[in-house]
Amino acid sequence: xxxxxxxxxxxxxxxxxxxxxxxxxxxxxxxxxxxxxxxxxxxxxxxxxxxxxxxxxxxxxxxxxxxxxxxxxxxxxxxxxxxxxxxxxxxxxxxxxxxxxxxxxxxxxxxxxxxxxxxxxxxxxxxxxxxxxxxxxxxxxxxxxxxxxxxxxxxxxxxxxxxxxxxxxxxxxxxxxxxxxxxxxxxxxxxxxxxxxxxxxxxxxxxxxxxxxxxxxxxxxxxxxxxxxxxxxxxxxxxxxxxxxxxxxxxxxxxxxxxxxxxxxxxxxxxxxxxxxxxxxxxxxxxxxxxxxxxxxxxxxxxxxxxxxxxxxxxxxxxxxxxxxxxxxxxxxxxxxxxxxxxxxxxxxxxxxxxxxxxxxxxxxxxxxxxxxxxxxxxxxxxxxxxxxxxxxxxxxxxxxxxxxxxxxxxxxxxxxxxxxxxxxxxxxxxxxxxxxxxxxxxxxxxxx
Amino acid sequence: xxxxxxxxxxxxxxxxxxxxxxxxxxxxxxxxxxxxxxxxxxxxxxxxxxxxxxxxxxxxxxxxxxxxxxxxxxxxxxxxxxxxxxxxxxxxxxxxxxxxxxxxxxxxxxxxxxxxxxxxxxxxxxxxxxxxxxxxxxxxxxxxxxxxxxxxxxxxxxxxxxxxxxxxxxxxxxxxxxxxxxxxxxxxxxxxxxxxxxxxxxxxxxxxxxxxxxxxxxxxxxxxxxxxxxxxxxxxxxxxxxxxxxxxxxxxxxxxxxxxxxxxxxxxxxxxxxxxxxxxxxxxxxxxxxxxxxxxxxxxxxxxxxxxxxxxxxxxxxxxxxxxxxxxxxxxxxxxxxxxxxxxxxxxxxxxxxxxxxxxxxxxxxxxxxxxxxxxxxxxxxxxxxxxxxxxxxxxxxxxxxxxxxxxxxxxxxxxxxxxxxxxxxxxxxxxxxxxxxxxxxxxxxxxxxxxxxxxxxxxxxxxxxxxxxxxxxxxxxxxxxxxxxxxxxxxxxxxxxxxxxxxxxxxxxxxxxxxxxxxxxxxxxxxxxxx
Numbered sequence: 001x002x003x004x005x006x007x008x009x010x011x012x013x014x015x016x017x018x019x020x021x022x023x024x025x026x027x028x029x030x031x032x033x034x035x036x037x038x039x040x041x042x043x044x045x046x047x048x049x050x051x052x053x054x055x056x057x058x059x060x061x062x063x064x065x066x067x068x069x070x071x072x073x074x075x076x077x078x079x080x081x082x083x084x085x086x087x088x089x090x091x092x093x094x095x096x097x098x099x100x101x102x103x104x105x106x107x108x109x110x111x112x113x114x115x116x117x118x119x120x121x122x123x124x125x126x127x128x129x130x131x132x133x134x135x136x137x138x139x140x141x142x143x144x145x146x147x148x149x150x151x152x153x154x155x156x157x158x159x160x161x162x163x164x165x166x167x168x169x170x171x172x173x174x175x176x177x178x179x180x181x182x183x184x185x186x187x188x189x190x191x192x193x194x195x196x197x198x199x200x201x202x203x204x205x206x207x208x209x210x211x212x213x214x215x216x217x218x219x220x221x222x223x224x225x226x227x228x229x230x231x232x233x234x235x236x237x238x239x240x241x242x243x244x245x246x247x248x249x250x251x252x253x254x255x256x257x258x259x260x261x262x263x264x265x266x267x268x269x270x271x272x273x274x275x276x277x278x279x280x281x282x283x284x285x286x287x288x289x290x291x292x293x294x295x296x297x298x299x300x301x302x303x304x305x306x307x308x309x310x311x312x313x314x315x316x317x318x319x320x321x322x323x324x325x326x327x328x329x330x331x332x333x334x335x336x337x338x339x340x341x342x343x344x345x346x347x348x349x350x351x352x353x354x355x356x357x358x359x360x361x362x363x364x365x366x367x368x369x370x371x372x373x374x375x376x377x378x379x380x381x382x383x384x385x386x387x388x389x390x391x392x393x394x395x396x397x398x399x400x401x402x403x404x405x406x407x408x409x410x411x412x413x414x415x416x417x418x419x420x421x422x423x424x425x426x427x428x429x430x431x432x433x434x435x436x437x438x439x440x441x442x443x444x445x446x447x448x449x
Numbered sequence: 450x451x452x453x454x455x456x457x458x459x460x461x462x463x464x465x466x467x468x469x470x471x472x473x474x475x476x477x478x479x480x481x482x483x484x485x486x487x488x489x490x491x492x493x494x495x496x497x498x499x500x501x502x503x504x505x506x507x508x509x510x511x512x513x514x515x516x517x518x519x520x521x522x523x524x525x526x527x528x529x530x531x532x533x534x535x536x537x538x539x540x541x542x543x544x545x546x547x548x549x550x551x552x553x554x555x556x557x558x559x560x561x562x563x564x565x566x567x568x569x570x571x572x573x574x575x576x577x578x579x580x581x582x583x584x585x586x587x588x589x590x591x592x593x594x595x596x597x598x599x600x601x602x603x604x605x606x607x608x609x610x611x612x613x614x615x616x617x618x619x620x621x622x623x624x625x626x627x628x629x630x631x632x633x634x635x636x637x638x639x640x641x642x643x644x645x646x647x648x649x650x651x652x653x654x655x656x657x658x659x660x661x662x663x664x665x666x667x668x669x670x671x672x673x674x675x676x677x678x679x680x681x682x683x684x685x686x687x688x689x690x691x692x693x694x695x696x697x698x699x700x701x702x703x704x705x706x707x708x709x710x711x712x713x714x715x716x717x718x719x720x721x722x723x724x725x726x727x728x729x730x731x732x733x734x735x736x737x738x739x740x741x742x743x744x745x746x747x748x749x750x751x752x753x754x755x756x757x758x759x760x761x762x763x764x765x766x767x768x769x770x771x772x773x774x775x776x777x778x779x780x781x782x783x784x785x786x787x788x789x790x791x792x793x794x795x796x797x798x799x800x801x802x803x804x805x806x807x808x809x810x811x812x813x814x815x816x817x818x819x820x821x822x823x824x825x826x827x828x829x830x831x832x833x834x835x836x837x838x839x840x841x842x843x844x845x846x847x848x849x850x851x852x853x854x855x856x857x858x859x860x861x862x863x864x865x866x867x868x869x870x871x872x873x874x875x876x877x878x879x880x881x882x883x884x885x886x887x888x889x890x891x892x893x894x895x896x897x898x899x900x901x902x903x904x905x906x907x908x909x910x911x912x913x914x915x916x917x918x919x920x921x922x923x924x925x926x927x928x929x930x931x932x933x934x935x936x937x938x939x940x941x942x943x944x945x946x947x948x949x950x951x952x953x954x955x956x957x958x959x960x961x962x963x964x965x966x967x968x969x970x971x972x973x974x975x976x977x978x979x980x981x
Contacts, residue, residue, distance in 0.1 A: 292509075
């Protein structure tokens, strides 16, 4: 009799037969198999009429799920496509289109132990609440100081990666929220080290600039459903407008900006370096570890960026905008934490950065949701996932050139509410590299959303 | 361990090495500047230390080096938040006040809001602004600092740097002079897999389960954590494969105690405390009886195929070494795995198994000649173990005697110790003694642990006779000294008796005892050996 069991993120098969999915491991004298081939191995052994003692699953007990989830038409279509693809695949829907509900419906239909993997601790809270509201069971959580395994368990990408050796055989369905994260070099191993035969990926921005999203097909499944913002705007998503406000640097800022940028430009000229793409820039950054002159140039450029992005003039415009939208819920986004705290101190509005204690974050988000706090200022930590249904104004004071960041920030504002018009307002410094950064992030907006 | 961005290496022809901070005046100076700064910055904010580091960078100190040293010093520091009230509470009060005051966009409303919060929380207005974010990392204040010496800091830096390089390791092999128990415990704890092989000593190669499929750095962190345990030994060699991600090439990394031990901090490892009181009790009882067996706790690893076993104890006597493993609580699977592993062990292994927890599967063990079992109940009793050891020893002894009987043995020296004779042939002293007692060589007398030629014995007799003639009486002490001076250090009382002398005791004090000739039986006639 063959025996198959889970060993630290892989499977071991012992007995008088092998499998095409495995590899002989002389260290332990067994066949070793990547955990994600669990389903394939069982199917192969069954077809070969080989009996196997399957000691792999160590599942938490099932619980009674009561569902009151009603899916919209496009959500139903997405779920059906996923089921037809043997309960595997990626669903591409804009933020606020209700991806969460599709996943919850899938859990309720399959009635299996499920791990939900999310990018941030805030999202653990949010998913737990949704599970409670929609499925009427407590969800377990791993990460952020919690460690409880339940039929439905929520965890972060970090925890799922670190604890893959312990968690890998405890679920039959794994849901990757914001699945584009999974394709990164480290996280991809989560998909390899878990046995769950059913897999669902959710994202608004499937494609990655590094093309690594192609790796997801094998490990999670192909994209099985895709719908854009335009198709849902109006009926399911709030209509939105986009404005750009340019400000001039103060004379003093202008002077420092010019002098620092010229140090950087002179260095590039001297070394005949042209920076055309993000990859070129990455290459340049790498040389700064060895080359003190290159490092000096990089630091000068960073100082210039800081001046432009965090200009005092922006705060004046910000004050006007806050005045203009006094009745609305406003999210302020910046590039650097320094500016987050400057704004928080200047306007006495709550700030959320990676340094904010988790309890305080929960409290701030709850109060923002209930309307007690009308404004929250944040750098990049709220880019993804967290829902504030009636937030309608997004003030972007700084960001990277990433299109994904733009789409995600916009997504915070798109959740449908009757009569709501979402506004995304960018405040940028005139005649600085910010103009280009802003243009880059809009380049693919139509395609990606 | 350091952030990977602070890793500084050199690379040449496929080899990689951290840029170690060797003791030199400039490195010592950098360490010293920072240590002294931390001492004087007590009471200052963390951001003041950060700008000091930035200043040093501007002055041309290597940025990764000063940042790493500063980071290590942060870990020897206590930073505290100096706010009198809870900053989270303070912020809550401010943000909630915006409801009442509406958003403070003008500086007048802002001031009013701060004043109201200040009075509510019994703070000064300027303190409200000062403390609102006093719990941010940069705002924390240095309260205590445990200053290392310059060289300690550099040694710690070098160890951390090496560990940081090993984050990128895909595998590591090492050999080490000790700490095996620690090492294998850690290997297991960090989810690593090892294989052992012999190459001028025992080598252990480490990677992880998924390493079978592709090169992966997933186990790098676990591998890095092993390093301090390895280098805390006196002798070691480490070889690793490091995946250098910037160029995507595999580099060789090698570290040797002879070359590198002086550079690296030697961490202090606490003594392992054993959870099993059964083992404690057994060791204490065993050592209380005189058995001739030397008990050693956790001896060096015993190889079992590509794996190792570190037995609980080894027992050594003469040429025999027996490993002993106490099996207290077990599951069937555990035991089966153990049996599987033990089958490959070379050498004798005695298992002490708790009878109350035993099952019939254990009988399979008994079929293996190398493996022996003794059952125990609540407590391990020594008697059966000592009996077992004696039997083992007797078996070996009788085999050795047979060997001796087959050899042409001839003695030429005037004095031959049994131990020395046994060592020459390669048998135990006990076997040598037993053989000589049964086959006493002609021309020699047999003492407790020595053979003495008749000629030598007569020489000693002469010396003693002269001594008695010269001084009338001979203290025992003096007689022993004469015998020992002749080279016989064993059984001197017997030598005297054989020579026809007797000892007159005055009380039990040997200082006062004297040697005299038994006048009734004239000495030489009492020689009992065949020669005379």
